[in-house]
Structures are given as structure tokens and as C-alpha cells.
Amino acid sequence: MTLLSIKNLNTAFKTRNGEVQACRNIDLDIEVGQTVGIIGETGCGKSVLGMSILKLLPYNARVTGEIRYLEQNLLTLSDQAMREIRGGGIGLLPQSPSTSLNPAMKIGTQIEEGLVLHRKMGKPAAKQKAVDMLTFLGIKKAKKVSEQFPHQLSGGMKQRALAAISITGEPRLLIADEPTKGLDAIVKTQVVELLKQLKAETGAALLLITHDLKVAECLCDKIVVMYSGEIIEMAATQKILKKPAHPYTKGLLQSLPEAGMTPIPGQSPSLSQVISGCRFYDRCEIRQAACRYQRVPLSVVNGSQVRCLYAD
Amino acid sequence: MYRYIGKRLCLLLIVILGVTVLTFTLMHAAPGDMAEMIAISRYGAENLTTAEVEAIRLSEGLDSPVMVQYFHWLTHMISGDFGNSLITGEPVLEEILIRLPATLKLSFAALLVSLVIAIPAGVIAASKQHSLMDYLTMSSALIGTSVPNFWLGLLLILLFSVTLGWFPVFGYGGLRYMVLPALTLGAGLAGITTRLTRSSMLEVLNQDYVTTARSKGLSERRIIFKHALKNAFIPIITVIGIQLGHLLGGTVIVESIFAWPGIGKLLVDSIYARDFATVQACALLFAIIFVLINLIVDVLYLFLNPKISYQKE
Numbered sequence: 152m153t154l155l156s157i158k159n160l161n162t163a164f165k166t167r168n169g170e171v172q173a174c175r176n177i178d179l180d181i182e183v184g185q186t187v188g189i190i191g192e193t194g195c196g197k198s199v200l201g202m203s204i205l206k207l208l209p210y211n212a213r214v215t216g217e218i219r220y221l222e223q224n225l226l227t228l229s230d231q232a233m234r235e236i237r238g239g240g241i242g243l244l245p246q247s248p249s250t251s252l253n254p255a256m257k258i259g260t261q262i263e264e265g266l267v268l269h270r271k272m273g274k275p276a277a278k279q280k281a282v283d284m285l286t287f288l289g290i291k292k293a294k295k296v297s298e299q300f301p302h303q304l305s306g307g308m309k310q311r312a313l314a315a316i317s318i319t320g321e322p323r324l325l326i327a328d329e330p331t332k333g334l335d336a337i338v339k340t341q342v343v344e345l346l347k348q349l350k351a352e353t354g355a356a357l358l359l360i361t362h363d364l365k366v367a368e369c370l371c372d373k374i375v376v377m378y379s380g381e382i383i384e385m386a387a388t389q390k391i392l393k394k395p396a397h398p399y400t401k402g403l404l405q406s407l408p409e410a411g412m413t414p415i416p417g418q419s420p421s422l423s424q425v426i427s428g429c430r431f432y433d434r435c436e437i438r439q440a441a442c443r444y445q446r447v448p449l450s451v452v453n454g455s456q457v458r459c460l461y462a463d
Numbered sequence: 464m465y466r467y468i469g470k471r472l473c474l475l476l477i478v479i480l481g482v483t484v485l486t487f488t489l490m491h492a493a494p495g496d497m498a499e500m501i502a503i504s505r506y507g508a509e510n511l512t513t514a515e516v517e518a519i520r521l522s523e524g525l526d527s528p529v530m531v532q533y534f535h536w537l538t539h540m541i542s543g544d545f546g547n548s549l550i551t552g553e554p555v556l557e558e559i560l561i562r563l564p565a566t567l568k569l570s571f572a573a574l575l576v577s578l579v580i581a582i583p584a585g586v587i588a589a590s591k592q593h594s595l596m597d598y599l600t601m602s603s604a605l606i607g608t609s610v611p612n613f614w615l616g617l618l619l620i621l622l623f624s625v626t627l628g629w630f631p632v633f634g635y636g637g638l639r640y641m642v643l644p645a646l647t648l649g650a651g652l653a654g655i656t657t658r659l660t661r662s663s664m665l666e667v668l669n670q671d672y673v674t675t676a677r678s679k680g681l682s683e684r685r686i687i688f689k690h691a692l693k694n695a696f697i698p699i700i701t702v703i704g705i706q707l708g709h710l711l712g713g714t715v716i717v718e719s720i721f722a723w724p725g726i727g728k729l730l731v732d733s734i735y736a737r738d739f740a741t742v743q744a745c746a747l748l749f750a751i752i753f754v755l756i757n758l759i760v761d762v763l764y765l766f767l768n769p770k771i772s773y774q775k776e
Contacts, residue, residue: 207677210593234680243678250671255693255769265679300769313675320680 154356155181155204155241155324160216162196162203171423173199175380177216178449181324186350186357188367188388190403191377192419197360198246200377201326204358205243206233220324239269242322242355244346246329248309252301258285258312259297265319284315287352288345307338314345318353325349326358331366343369364407368392376400379419379430386455396455396462399431429459437461464765468758475754482750483540483743487533490739498525500737504550523549536743546740548733555744559726563748565635566725569648569718570710572641574703576649577656582699584653585660590687592665600657607654612713616647616720633722644721648713652706659702663695670694697767704760708753 162174173196181187189197202208204218206225218225220240225233237243245251253261262281266272272280278297285293288311301309310330317325327346331339343366350357361367367374367388374391376384376399384397395401402415417434420426428443429435435442442460452462491497498520502511505519520526524535539546545555581604588600623643624632630643667673668691676690714727722728726745733741 205678207674230683234682236680237678238680243675245671245675245678247671251675253672253676253690253694255767256690261675264676264681264685268680302770316675316679 152183153180154183154185154221155179155358156217156219157204158217158219160200160203160214160218162199162208162212162214164209165211165213166423169423171421173380173422174203177382179375179382179385181356181358183323184354184356185373186359186371188359188361188371188374189377190361190364190367190374192362194422195377195419196380196422197362197377198328201243201328201358201360204326205237205241207237207243238265238320238322240320240322241324241326242317242320244314244317244325244327244330244349246332248306248313251313252309254301256300257297258299258301258304262297262312262315262319265316269320281315284319285312288315288348306334307341310342311345314349318349318355321353322355324356324358325353326360328360329362330359331361331363339363339366342366346370364392364403376403380422381430381458382449382456383431383458384455385449390455394453394455396452396457397431397459398435398437398462402434431459468762471754471758471761475751475758478754479747479750482746483537484533486743486746487529487536487739490737490742491529493737495737497737497739498523501549504736504738536740540747545744548741549738550733550736550741555741558729558741559744559748562724562726562729565723566711566714566718566727568641569644569714569723569725570707572645573648573652573710573713574707576645577652577706578703580649580653581656582660585657586664586687586692588657588661589664589668590683597661601661604654604657607650608658609654610651612647612651613716613720615650616643616717619643619647620720633720635722635724640721644717644723647720648710648717651713652710655706656699656702660695660699663698664691667691667695693767697764700760700763700767704756707756711749711752 157177157179160174160177160179161172163170163172175196177200179187189200191197199208203212203214204220204225206214208214214226216226220236223232223236225236228236252258259278259281262284263272263274263277266277266280267274270277282293282297285296290296290308290311296304296308296312301312304312317327330346331342334342346357346359347370349355357370359367359370371388374386374388375382376391376397378399384391384395384400386396391400392404395404399415402413404410405413406415415434420430420433426432428441428445429438429447432438432442439461445460447458447460449456449458451457452459496516498516499511501523502516502519506515524532527535536546543556545559547554548558551558584600584604588597591597620632620643623629631640634640664687668687673686673690676686681690711727714723714725715731716727717723718725718727719731726748730742730745733739733745
């Protein structure tokens with residue numbers, strides 16, 4: 152069953168220097184319980200995609216298209232109804248644990264809020280549940296920690312506290328925005344374990360936004376590769392890692408340390424740049440004359456969805 | 464905690480010493496012969512004799528070097544004797560204590576007025592950024608800050624006292640007498656506080672933890688009051704503290720306009736009369752209040768920002 156269905160999503164920001172289009176014609180389905188990874192370099196629009204789903208973008212954002220969660224189109228939903236979805240239907244595990252917790256509020260209180268709101272718990276019950284959740288997520292002396300403020304916690308503990316917050320409303324979809332950004336290998340492994348644990352506990356689907364292919368490989372059923380605001384390839388995890396079809400995906404895999412760290416030459420185009428043809432044209436090794444001006448649709452090549460005229 | 468407060472109180476002594484030296488020097492550096500000015504204040508400028516001036520010079524010790532005069536004053540002050548007014552001959556401390564309540568009343572009324580206007584206005588402007596409401600609030604705040612309070616005071620008197628007759632023109636008495644001076648003094652403060660509240664709120668509302676709060680599905684009201692306001696208050700409290708200090712300066716002008724019998728008016732009158740015993744005591748009082756307010760603000764941080772702890776755990 153399809154949990155979340157995104158159709159022709161476009162997200163643009165009005166800025167002084169013109170319109171920045173961060174997401175272009177995104178089509179994406181997430182099944183119940185499925186883990187989908189969105190891969191791409193910094194600035195490719197993957198975090199904006201996540202925030203578009205939750206409608207947590209700044210005021211200058213304009214989102215068009217359709218985001219269907221179960222039977223509701225989130226884009227036409229009222230603020231009130233959208234708040235029910237946030238936390239209750241779709242949870243967020245935010246980027247950068249060090250700044251994502253309120254510095255002036257006790258950890259326990261920050262977890263309780265969601266419990267009171269979505270699970271209609273009383274204060275004392277929510278308090279106990281918050282401690283239980285922290286314990287479950289591997290925090291020792293959870294009772295004491297719940298009485299502490301964020302600055303008294305280590306980075307890993309903050310991440311666990313945020314993980315607890317993200318599942319307080321028993322969401323059916325969890326959006327994890329770069330959960331391993333800037334972490335060392337050991338902590339990264341712990342976060343991967345944490346995400347597995349969250350999934351096992353809640354049975355929720357997971358939309359994992361990351362630039363780390365290894366992390367995506369460990370967790371995801373399906374991988375979506377984004378480039379300059381567009382989805383350029385989408386397939387089952389093993390399929391994409393073993394037989395990438397798009398030249399960008401191939402380049403991405405070759406730039407991994409174990410593949411010899413061969414970089415892709417050039418830089419991705421600015422998101423405000425209007426390009427009539429393929430957005431990867433300037434950096435592509437197999438480009439042809441047609442790629443320059445012809446709009447490239449997503450098409451099925453060997454079972455993968457690929458946005459390339461000459462993919463094999 | 465207590466040790467910290469003790470330390471701050473020790474610093475207070477140094478500040479006080481500095482302030483007294485400064486006012487003493489300035490008073491003596493002011494143009495005109497001090498003994499003569501005092502004589503004029505006491506007996507009037509007409510038929511003033513040299514003998515009278517010299518008598519004052521001797522009796523008030525103005526003939527000794529300034530250093531000696533200062534230490535003379537200082538030793539008396541430490542034993543609680545602030546001396547007598549050079550004009551009325553009344554003890555200075557008594558005069559100040561009589562007038563202090565009037566100034567405190569006016570200052571706190573003005574602060575209250577400014578906060579009641581500024582905090583809601585700033586919060587609303589921030590939560591509805593780029594709306595008409597926001598622009599209106601910010602323009603009024605700009606006007607509030609820019610208008611000098613002696614002018615605003617006169618305008619308010621013209622409108623509310625002379626034309627409408629709602630409030631008395633000047634004087635001291637019940638609540639009705641307080642409205643215009645408090646409004647005059649509070650308006651300028653409100654402007655600054657509104658702008659600060661807005662920018663502080665906006666900064667906080669852009670923080671990651673507010674996004675986290677939103678992602679929980681909390682209502683905008685809860686996000687603003689439970690999550691943002693407390694964090695936004697830290698810079699606001701600092702500025703309110705500093706403002707309270709400046710309020711005392713503001714009372715000097717506003718008390719003069721509205722003939723409000725407070726310390727500010729006393730200070731102005733004493734400066735004109737070169738009643739340096741009174742000036743000295745008033746300046747001292749302002750300094751002490753200023754430092755104490757700053758201390759109170761720093762202690763308030765404890766309750767707002769859990770990261771600050773003044774004691775070693």
C-alpha cells in the first residue's frame with residue numbers, strides 16, 4: 152500500500168536574485184514500512200524535499216504539485232489539519248542534533264509535548280513514558296537525563312533524545328534529514344543502529360535523506376538519486392549500487408574511497424539556472440548534441456527509472 | 464551564587480568611588496565661583512555682599528583644596544552623613560528619601576507602560592513577519608524611539624490636558640497625574656524594546672529547535688510562548704536592565720516638564736544652584752541603582768538560561 156505519493160512536486164524560493172528552484176518535477180512513492188534513501192550532494196534539494204513534505208519551509212517558498220499522504224493532499228490541507236499530520240503521521244528526525252533541541256527546556260518536557268498532543272496522555276503518564284523511551288533508545292539513567300537541559304548531554308545522547316521526540320506521535324513515516332552528517336565512523340554506526348531500532352519499534356516507513364551512500368546501503372530498500380533539484384535515478388538499493396544507469400550515479404560510485412576516489416569533474420549548476428536540456432550536460436562523459444536542448448524525462452532502463460537519453 | 468553576588472557588590476564599591484570622584488571634579492570644574500553661586504541661591508543676586516560670599520566660602524570649607532574637600536565629604540558619607548543642602552540647610556539624605564518614591568513610581572510606571580506595549584507588539588510583529596501589521600508596528604516603534612521625550616511630553620499635555628482636559632497638566636498626586644509622564648517616558652523605551660523583541664523573536668524562530676517544535680505538530684501559539692519567548696527573552700532582559708538605568712536619566716527631563724517632585728528634578732535644581740552636597744548624593748544614588756539593576760539582570764539570566772550557572776557544581 153502506498154503511504155506517501157508525491158506527484159510533480161516543484162518547490163521554489165523567491166529571492167532577491169531571482170527564483171531558486173530547489174525541487175523540480177519530483178515524482179516519488181513511499182510504501183508502508185519501506186525505507187527510501189534520497190542521495191545527492193549538498194545543495195541538490197534533498198532536504199528541501201523532506202521539508203516540503205512537512206510544509207516546514209520558510210515563507211518565501213512556493214510549493215506546487217501534489218503530496219498525498221494516505222488519502223489527503225498535504226499541500227491543500229489546512230494548518231490545523233497539517234499540525235495533526237506533523238508528529239502524528241509524519242515525524243522528523245532533524246539535522247544537527249546540537250542545535251535542534253530547545254536549550255531552555257528540559258529534555259523530558261521536549262519529549263512529553265508530543266505524547267500529550269498526539270497520544271492524549273496525561274502529564275504524569277507522559278513523563279514516565281518519556282523516561283521509558285529514552286531508556287529504550289539506550290540512554291542510561293534516563294530519569295536523570297530527562298531532567299537535564301540539552302547542553303548537559305553529549306552529541307549522541309542529543310540524537311537519541313531527538314529520535315525519541317520524532318516517534319512520540321507514533322508516525323507512520325519518519326523523515327530523517329542527514330542524521331549522520333558530520334559524525335565520525337563509530338557514532339555513524341550507532342546512528343544506523345538507532346534508525347534500525349526506530350523502524351523495528353514503530354514499523355514506520357523511513358525517508359532517509361543523506362549524502363552517505365554507505366549509510367543508505369545499510370538501511371534502504373530503494374534509493375533515489377537527486378541532482379540539481381531533479382530525480383535522476385531511482386531503483387532498488389542493490390540494483391543502483393551494482394548497476395547504476397545514469398552517468399552521474401556512476402560517477403558518484405566511482406568517487407567512493409573504495410572505488411579510487413575519482414571525482415566527477417566540474418560543479419553542479421546553480422538551482423536558479425534555467426536549463427532546457429539535461430542539467431548534468433556540462434559534466435557528462437557520454438553527452439550528445441540532443442542532450443543540450445531536449446528535456447529529458449524519467450524513463451525505465453533495465454528496471455531502473457533514469458533521467459538520461461543514453462543510459463545503458 | 465551568593466559568592467557571585469558578594470563579588471558583584473564589592474565591585475559596586477569601586478564604581479561608587481569612581482562616580483563620586485567624577486561628579487566632585489565636574490562640579491568643581493563647572494564655570495563660576497561656587498561660593499558666589501551658592502550665595503546667589505541663598506540670598507538672591509541683588510545686594511549680595513562680598514562678606515556674605517566669603518562667609519559661605521569659609522563655612523562650607525570651599526577655601527581648602529579640592530582633594531581635602533573630597534576626603535572630608537567621603538569620610539562623612541561613609542559614616543552615613545551626606546551633609547546638609549547648601550541652599551536649604553536640610554539634611555540631603557532626608558530630602559532624597561522624601562523624593563525617591565516619586566521617581567521610583569514614575570520609573571516603574573514608565574517601564575510597565577513600555578513593556579505592556581512592546582512585548583506583545585514585538586511578538587506579533589515577529590510572528591507575522593512581512594505583514595501589514597509588522598510594518599505598522601515597526602514604523603510606530605521607529606517614531607516612538609525618534610521622538611524626543613521633552614517634545615512628546617508637551618504634545619501630550621497639549622492634547623490630553625489642554626484640549627481634552629482628561630489629565631492634569633502637571634503636578635503630583637493620584638494615578639491621573641502619573642498617566643502623561645509615564646506615557647512620555649515609556650513611549651521611547653517601548654520603541655526600542657519592540658524592535659528588540661521582534662528581532663530577537665525572529666532570530667529564535669529561525670532556529671533549528673523551533674523547526675523541531677513545529678515538526679511535533681505543536682500549535683503556533685505554543686511554539687511562540689513555550690519555545691521561542693523564553694529564549695528570546697535573554698537579550699530583552701539585558702536591554703530592559705540597561706533601560707531602567709537610562710530611565711533615571713529620562714526622569715530628569717520628564718520630571719522637569721511635569722513638575723514631578725522626584726530625584727531627577729531635585730538633581731537639575733541642585734546643579735543650577737551648585738548645591739554640590741545634593742548633586743553628589745543624587746549621583747551616588749543613581750550609580751548604586753544602576754549597578755544593582757545590572758546585578759538583578761544577571762541573576763535573572765539564571766532562570767532564563769540554564770547554561771549559565773554562577774556556582775561551581
